[in-house]
Amino acid sequence: AQKITQTQPGMFVQEKEAVTLDCTYDTSDPSYGLFWYKQPSSGEMIFLIYQGSYDQQNATEGRYSLNFQKARKSANLVISASQLGDSAMYFCAMREDPGGSEKLVFGKGTKLTVNP
Amino acid sequence: DTEVTQTPKHLVMGMTNKKSLKCEQHMGHRAMYWYKQKAKKPPELMFVYSYEKLSINESVPSRFSPECPNSSLLNLHLHALQPEDSALYLCASSPYIGGGNEQFFGPGTRLTVL
Numbered sequence: 001a002q003k004i005t006q007t008q009p010g011m012f013v014q015e016k017e018a019v020t021l022d023c024t025y026d027t028s029d030p031s032y033g034l035f036w037y038k039q040p041s042s043g044e045m046i047f048l049i050y051q052g053s054y055d056q057q058n059a060t061e062g063r064y065s066l067n068f069q070k071a072r073k074s075a076n077l078v079i080s081a082s083q084l085g086d087s088a089m090y091f092c093a094m095r096e097d098p099g100g101s102e103k104l105v106f107g108k109g110t111k112l113t114v115n116p
Numbered sequence: 117d118t119e120v121t122q123t124p125k126h127l128v129m130g131m132t133n134k135k136s137l138k139c140e141q142h143m144g145h146r147a148m149y150w151y152k153q154k155a156k157k158p159p160e161l162m163f164v165y166s167y168e169k170l171s172i173n174e175s176v177p178s179r180f181s182p183e184c185p186n187s188s189l190l191n192l193h194l195h196a197l198q199p200e201d202s203a204l205y206l207c208a209s210s211p212y213i214g215g216g217n218e219q220f221f222g223p224g225t226r227l228t229v230l
Contacts, residue, residue, distance in 0.1 A: 106158035
């Protein structure tokens with residue numbers, strides 16, 4: 001069963017506007033972590049923001065904020081004041097801790113295009 | 117030094133070749149990872165090393181053989197690959213297992229198997 005769902009294959013936004021990328025997750029573990037990564041066409045995965053399941057406040061990192069709604073199991077990424085350089089694939093990922101080890105499970109990604 | 121480096125950037129190999137991918141980090145991280153990413157798909161975990169010991173093997177075929185010779189280096193030895201193994205291979209590291217640490221990714225090696 002898919003554990004991370006990103007329902008938007010592609011999104012378009014005008015430069016300087018805000019955009020929200022959706023992510024829902026499924027886990028029965030009370031302790032988990034949620035990450036957002038950006039992947040430009042060059043291929044490198046760039047860490048953007050992290051939210052722990054016990055964190056009381058929504059995470060923010062510069063222009064990135066995470067709208068964490070635990071009861072709904074959603075962790076949407078909000079990018080404010082979009083820039084042309086924000087055009088990339090965006091992946092939501094969840095940390096799982098099977099047997100003391102650790103793995104990231106990624107959603108299918110959302111391709112964001114910022115228009116001038 | 118806050119980066120993960122991977123060599124080579126691109127690799128083309130035949131099905132009978134033996135080659136190796138190399139990953140290096142000098143951040144003192146003790147967890148290292150190999151991911152495989154097919155075109156237009158998310159990365160999929162292959163292996164996890166924790167303190168130079170193999171921690172997770174995600175049922176990867178034996179034609180992929182990981183090696184962690186020291187805490188800074190991670191290799192992926194390739195032998196008798198198939199064309200469907202063509203993909204972007206990403207290496208990542210994190211300070212240690214657990215604790216919500218972000219994984220730092222390298223730029224990847226684009227592998228083509230002919």
